[in-house]
Amino acid sequence: MSILDSKIPEGHISQKWTDYKDHLKLVAPNNRPKIDVIVVGTGLAGSSAAASLGEMGYNVKAFCFQDSPRRAHSIAAQGGINAAKNYQNDGDSVFRLFYDTIKGGDYRAREANVHRLAEVSGNIIDQCVAQGVPFAREYGGLLDNRSFGGTQVQRTFYAAGQTGQQLLLGAYSALSRQIGLGRVKMYNRHEMLDIVKVDGKARGIIARNLVTGEIERHSAHAVIIASGGYGNVYFLSTNAMGSNVTAAWKIHKQGALFANPCYVQIHPTCIPVHGTNQSKLTLMSESLRNSGRIWVPKKKEDAEAIRAGKLKPTQIAEEDRDYYLERRYPAFGNLVPRDVASRAAKERCDAGYGIEANDTNEGVYLDFSSEIKSKGKQAAYAAGNHNASEEEIIALGKKWVESKYGNLFQMYEKITDENPYETPMKIYPAVHYTMGGVWVDYNLQSTIPGCFVAGEANFSDHGANRLGASALMQGLADGYFVLPYTVSDYLANEIRTGAIPTNTAEFDAAEQRVKDQINKFLNNNGTKSVDFFHKKLGLIMWNKVGMGRNEQGLKEAIEEIGALKAEFHNNVFVPGSADELNPELEKAIRVADFIELGHLMAIDALQRKESCGGHFREEYQDAEGETLRDDENFKFAGAWEYKGDDINQEVLHKEELKYEFIKIAARNYK
Amino acid sequence: MGLTNAYCLMTKNLKKMASKTININLKIWRQKNANSKGSMETYKLDNVSTDSSFLEMLDQLNEQLINERQEPIAFDHDCREGICGMCSLFINGEAHGPDRAVTTCQLHMRKFKDGETIFVEPFRAKAFPVIKDLVVDRSSFDRIQQAGGFVSVNTSGRTMDANAIPIPKHDADKAFEAAACIGCGACVASCVNASAMLFVAAKVSQYALLPQGKVEARDRVLNMVRTMDEEGFGNCTNTGACAVECPKEISLENIARMNREYLKGMLSAE
Numbered sequence A: 001m002s003i004l005d006s007k008i009p010e011g012h013i014s015q016k017w018t019d020y021k022d023h024l025k026l027v028a029p030n031n032r033p034k035i036d037v038i039v040v041g042t043g044l045a046g047s048s049a050a051a052s053l054g055e056m057g058y059n060v061k062a063f064c065f066q067d068s069p070r071r072a073h074s075i076a077a078q079g080g081i082n083a084a085k086n087y088q089n090d091g092d093s094v095f096r097l098f099y100d101t102i103k104g105g106d107y108r109a110r111e112a113n114v115h116r117l118a119e120v121s122g123n124i125i126d127q128c129v130a131q132g133v134p135f136a137r138e139y140g141g142l143l144d145n146r147s148f149g150g151t152q153v154q155r156t157f158y159a160a161g162q163t164g165q166q167l168l169l170g171a172y173s174a175l176s177r178q179i180g181l182g183r184v185k186m187y188n189r190h191e192m193l194d195i196v197k198v199d200g201k202a203r204g205i206i207a208r209n210l211v212t213g214e215i216e217r218h219s220a221h222a223v224i225i226a227s228g229g230y231g232n233v234y235f236l237s238t239n240a241m242g243s244n245v246t247a248a249w250k251i252h253k254q255g256a257l258f259a260n261p262c263y264v265q266i267h268p269t270c271i272p273v274h275g276t277n278q279s280k281l282t283l284m285s286e287s288l289r290n291s292g293r294i295w296v297p298k299k300k301e302d303a304e305a306i307r308a309g310k311l312k313p314t315q316i317a318e319e320d321r322d323y324y325l326e327r328r329y330p331a332f333g334n335l336v337p338r339d340v341a342s343r344a345a346k347e348r349c350d351a352g353y354g355i356e357a358n359d360t361n362e363g364v365y366l367d368f369s370s371e372i373k374s375k376g377k378q379a380a381y382a383a384g385n386h387n388a389s390e391e392e393i394i395a396l397g398k399k400w401v402e403s404k405y406g407n408l409f410q411m412y413e414k415i416t417d418e419n420p421y422e423t424p425m426k427i428y429p430a431v432h433y434t435m436g437g438v439w440v441d442y443n444l445q446s447t448i449p450g451c452f453v454a455g456e457a458n459f460s461d462h463g464a465n466r467l468g469a470s471a472l473m474q475g476l477a478d479g480y481f482v483l484p485y486t487v488s489d490y491l492a493n494e495i496r497t498g499a500i501p502t503n504t505a506e507f508d509a510a511e512q513r514v515k516d517q518i519n520k521f522l523n524n525n526g527t528k529s530v531d532f533f534h535k536k537l538g539l540i541m542w543n544k545v546g547m548g549r550n551e552q553g554l555k556e557a558i559e560e561i562g563a564l565k566a567e568f569h570n571n572v573f574v575p576g577s578a579d580e581l582n583p584e585l586e587k588a589i590r591v592a593d594f595i596e597l598g599h600l601m602a603i604d605a606l607q608r609k610e611s612c613g614g615h616f617r618e619e620y621q622d623a624e625g626e627t628l629r630d631d632e633n634f635k636f637a638g639a640w641e642y643k644g645d646d647i648n649q650e651v652l653h654k655e656e657l658k659y660e661f662i663k664i665a666a667r668n669y670k
Numbered sequence B: 001m002g003l004t005n006a007y008c009l010m011t012k013n014l015k016k017m018a019s020k021t022i023n024i025n026l027k028i029w030r031q032k033n034a035n036s037k038g039s040m041e042t043y044k045l046d047n048v049s050t051d052s053s054f055l056e057m058l059d060q061l062n063e064q065l066i067n068e069r070q071e072p073i074a075f076d077h078d079c080r081e082g083i084c085g086m087c088s089l090f091i092n093g094e095a096h097g098p099d100r101a102v103t104t105c106q107l108h109m110r111k112f113k114d115g116e117t118i119f120v121e122p123f124r125a126k127a128f129p130v131i132k133d134l135v136v137d138r139s140s141f142d143r144i145q146q147a148g149g150f151v152s153v154n155t156s157g158r159t160m161d162a163n164a165i166p167i168p169k170h171d172a173d174k175a176f177e178a179a180a181c182i183g184c185g186a187c188v189a190s191c192v193n194a195s196a197m198l199f200v201a202a203k204v205s206q207y208a209l210l211p212q213g214k215v216e217a218r219d220r221v222l223n224m225v226r227t228m229d230e231e232g233f234g235n236c237t238n239t240g241a242c243a244v245e246c247p248k249e250i251s252l253e254n255i256a257r258m259n260r261e262y263l264k265g266m267l268s269a270e
């Protein structure tokens, strides 16, 4: 029998969560203050969990490595958050959101978790509005919606291109309230560097105070990890600079299985790379695909002329443009899911139609001119001007675009020095989100009892590809509406435990592991910076474990990463000391974990001999270049068990995925 | 062409592509820790791409320092796209540097000239003590927020339907504009009095403009302003420097609104 027990409740899909919740154990209010809970991370998942548990009366300690919980990476989410409210009356429902998410994930997510997510989605919007989150509204004062990829309804709520900011500030306000009331103690500029287990259960963490360098022991009856995704394993990604896998990887090393590490989302619309000193990539929100049309020239000679600087995109006639998404996927057009759009861009660029001025041609256009005209016309008409001139129409259209996407357009202009109101944006795919993560059961509990994992850090809801605007939904669902119930159920058995002492052998051992690693780095006396190795790792990952993967490349990656690990530990130079603010030391600890994770990602991608969602194995595609799944052999979540320093020894456990309520089918967006 | 070569070629080629490079001199504040005295140090950095961001330029300098086995310069940053509020820096006498409506991470080197000497200092204010080099402690902002920057609603999800109270678009948009504050502290660093009025006013305004925030309006403004004073921020003398340097263009209108709210609060408190 597999060691993976998903604990999916019995019953009809629409009743599972309600029935299950009704039968979970509770902790009485008078007992809650005797129980300590640690929350690592203050993004949407962590802030909402810490605020909710604090509000219930538990003693909560929350940790983040930034200088304030408000700066967690969730703040950068742009486009929006999904919810099955059906405010637009376009046929949306909980079932449809559930179905779209399962299909979007290419039938590699767990039905019961996804349905629960769809069920609570509406409450998220209610909650956020009650907290004063200023979502976009229509003139009638009601909430506005937009469309996102992979759906045919308008269910995405948004606040300009700053939805993540507004949602996180909402969760941060709830968290701040609990901090003010003394129910949550906040540890800013602290990094969790290990977990402490006592008798197999999670009982605390070791954290480094990033200002003083002090190594601290914190005990608790349960530990929640909400530390975000691992996209920065590629060095260049749309993630914040500090986003890392360390918390998740450290618990993996202590017994938490890590699932589907090879599932990575490469987002189709990001600003192309500008130079060798580039430190990160910038996303242009998927919401732009509501209004922008993606194209490359139909004729190779036009593409060449553009690259040579002899032609401007605005000079290419309508009939000479290839709106390749609209051509290939008429039913969804520019709003196909991300993996499909990214591969289509790569296909055109590989075929020589790319428009970026370098040998690789890697860039396509995202063009707003049609939308500017049509929205301008509508605005003129609505204002009673039925014979508006071309200029009036364009001016009004630009105003409309500014009101929807102003901050994104400004961001684009600041980075590229080009004005996207006048000329199409240049975009190309970039690493963005990681669907894989720590394996959790229906309770969001990992294979370490008492250690729960929420948000992007877990693997649970998005299968092999995440639909846009669903990560924010998942983060808040986990923190506000799932963990308060499932963690309480677990804690009901802890009311007699009493405070967990930190002066025990288990804490000694964990602290020693952390100190050994730090001392090793500081005394290494190597010659190369941490970034040198991180960039090298990123290059291997992007080339061989990126948008297209094949057996040979993956085998090479495994070799190369193994060698890189040895070189890193021998030759990295970490300046400064342990007892001060030391950003290079912080990076070294993170990169050590990224290297091991990268290795596991390659092994996982090699093992998965099929293409699904963002995992595209070049050997497994149909005649039209679409993904070819192998449901007979790979309809499982692959969870890896750590077996010591040699990552090649990790053992795969399979959780068979059962589709009882959705008929599994080929994913078709044509 | 396969993707495999593409990335290598791309990175090679981009060196060529980078529109222009400049050589610069830097005068940067170095300070070992909160208790030590700091000083301006001079550095020279060549071949800076004008397409690099200011922070990528500092990365390049740090790489150079590390290769010379010197200690790199500590500075705060995370998202590098102008939204987390973590980056700071006083560049050539201006918070977030010479460009308008951007944070330091969005400032690009094309705004500087070849051969230019650039001065880089931390955000300075009594309520923002220096931790190291260019890194300061802005946790005072968090404490102001904890004093009242929220609506006291439990996170049960069982509130009323989100569309139960229509909110005029104009008010919602204004609330959003105020809520766009990223908590960076540039307003404080730019103010001769190191006042945090713009930051606090942005939060107070967001809630004052929405029906959900009205119930606690009085306590909120009184508590937040009191905490602001306790944290050692200065008084507002309406110089308006804050709004000029604010990367999110938070308007002075918010300060006027907060003053009205405060007055209302004081009156009804009596």
Ligand SMILES: Cc1cc2nc3c(=O)[nH]c(=O)nc-3n(C[C@H](O)[C@H](O)[C@H](O)COP(=O)(O)OP(=O)(O)OC[C@H]3O[C@@H](n4cnc5c(N)ncnc54)[C@H](O)[C@@H]3O)c2cc1C
Binding pocket: A040, A041, A042, A043, A044, A045, A046, A063, A064, A065, A066, A069, A071, A072, A073, A074, A075, A076, A077, A078, A079, A080, A081, A082, A163, A164, A190, A191, A192, A193, A226, A227, A228, A229, A238, A239, A240, A243, A244, A246, A247, A283, A285, A432, A433, A454, A455, A456, A457, A468, A469, A470, A471, A472, A473, A475
């Ligand atoms: C540019 C961008 C735009 C996006 N736009 C959208 C969108 O429009 N809609 C959507 O649904 N999704 C979007 N996403 C995805 C979404 O933003 C993320 O998946 C989600 O916010 C992750 O939230 P989280 O709470 O899991 O983690 P995060 O927000 O990443 O938070 C992680 C937290 O963990 C802390 N932490 C990490 N490690 C440690 C440690 N070792 N010790 C202590 N603390 C630690 C950090 O300090 C931080 O507080 C976007 C992502 C990006 C990159």
Ligand code: SF4
Binding pocket: B180, B181, B182, B183, B184, B185, B186, B187, B188, B198, B199, B202, B242, B245, B246, B247, B248, B249, B250
């Ligand atoms: S008001 Fe402006 S300058 Fe002040 S903290 Fe907010 S965003 Fe920064």
Ligand code: FES
Binding pocket: B076, B077, B078, B079, B080, B081, B082, B083, B084, B085, B086, B087, B103, B104, B105, B106
């Ligand atoms: S680094 Fe986030 S705003 Fe500059």
